[in-house]
Amino acid sequence: MLLDLIGQAERFIYIENQFTTREEIARALNKQLKAKPDLEVLIVSSYDPKGLFETEAFWASRLAFKDIVEDGVDTDRIKMTYSSIRDQQGCLAYKRIHSKVMTIDDRFLVIGSSNLSNRSMTLDTEVDVVMFGDTDSNRKCIAFTRDDLIAEHTGRDIETTEAIMGGNHVVNELMNNQIAHGYVLTEINDEEFTEASKANIFRTISDPEEPLIPPVKGLGGKLTAITNPRRRTIMITVGLAVLACIVGLLLFVSNTVPWLDGDRISAFLEESRGTYFALPTVLLVYLIGGLLFFPVTVLSLAVAAIFGPIWGPIYGIFGALLSAGTTFLIGKGLGNAGLRKLAGPKVEAVDKKLANTGIVGVATIRMLPIAPFSLVNLVAGISSISLMQFLMGTFLGMFPQMIAKGLVGDSIMQIFKQPSAETVTYLVIGLVVWIAMIVGSQKLAKMYQARKQSDNAEDSEKKESEQCIA
Structure with missing residues (x-):
């Protein structure tokens, strides 16, 4: 569905999503950017990763996603960004994006549960709603929804944002002249946290394309799928195993080292x-x-x-x-x-x-x-x-x-x-x-x-x- 929608974009694609790791989506965006010289793309996502699993499974993969999207394309037409705010004392807070929204020009608005990730696109059960701008009124609603979100992320009012969206070089204009000490969009720099990795144990667990455990045959010969364990369950299991090893080592040391x-x-x-x-x-x-x-x-x-x-x-x-x-x-x-x-x-x-x-x-x-x-x-x-x-x-x-x-x-x-x-x-x-x-x-x-x-x-x-x- 998303590939079909991206293939119909003419002028502007807005994406607001928690994770962007699905390379098939990245290739579709790159293909459409090359096919439509006037097309621009703005992606808003989270920045500061929470824990090792998220860093290596999603941030490392996002580096590869960014490389694919920008390959052979003027980077002024495509920006992967995050929204943050800095107060007058210099303290910085990153906005944590959990939404899954996409607009294709003013013709389609997607709101749903699916991340642009491997597990959302191939493994998990997701629900997305597509709203079609088949009338002038509906198209205005889609444009307003998009502009309202962008206004929030850039610290602007809706009128200023609508004026920028109606002009040329939209992405650059949105990134420039943002208000100090308000929310601002900044281009991501994931090299600060990790390096690109197409396959690692963290991605296999947190962002897989297929179940970790193959389906099991029941007594009647029917295949029963075993769902992937949640990341929290895996981390707790690993933590307990490490703790057990540490306790065992301490007990061994205390019982065998004569000076303790x-x-x-x-x-x-x-x-x-x-x-x-x-x-x-x-x-x-x-x-x-x-x-x-x-x-x-x-x-x-x-x-x-x-x-x-x-x-x-x-x-x-x-x-x-x-x-x-x-x-x-x-x-x-x-x-x-x-x-x-x-x-x-x-x-x-x-x-x-x-x-x-x-x-x-x-x-x-x-x-x-x-x-x-x-x-x-x-x-x-x-x-x-x-x-x-x-x-x-x-x-x-x-x-x-x-x-x-x-x-x-x-x-x-x-x-x-x-x-x-x-x-x-x-x-x-x-x-x-x-x-x-x-x-x-x-x-x-x-x-x-x-x-x-x-x-x-x-x-x-x-x-x-x-x-x-x-």
């Missing part, structure tokens, strides 16, 4: 006491322990027991910050690679809480023993909180604990070396302080959350009042 236990770590730290290598040794232990999800409390008590109630907490907080920052950056990398989208609403909920509470929120999480140290770091990295906020919150939440653990750890060491009523008293005091800090932090967290909710409710009521007045 509390006693040997303590002995390793003990050898560095009183030397210039004390702090580097502590940092190394915290870094490796964090990567292997070793309990940070065990490390903190061991450091306090060996280096005392003063230097123990100081060394411990430096080690904890290094470990937290490292695993935070690992989480940030995983999030940028698509884990944020894969995890969906759960990460978004954590992200929202961290964004609303900032440094205080991170400090509160650190005070409450609700999740493993390294896991909190990874989740925070996936969120949008900054590294500096995260480290400051970690410091405020952990340093008081380090002092309490310093008392406890040092007291345990003294009890082993020289048991007495005094050392036992110090141990009891340290434990009481530690428990009191946990209980107190929980109450403070609840009070802060209640106050935050109250402030948000008041802000909402104020906004509603202002809207009613307006």
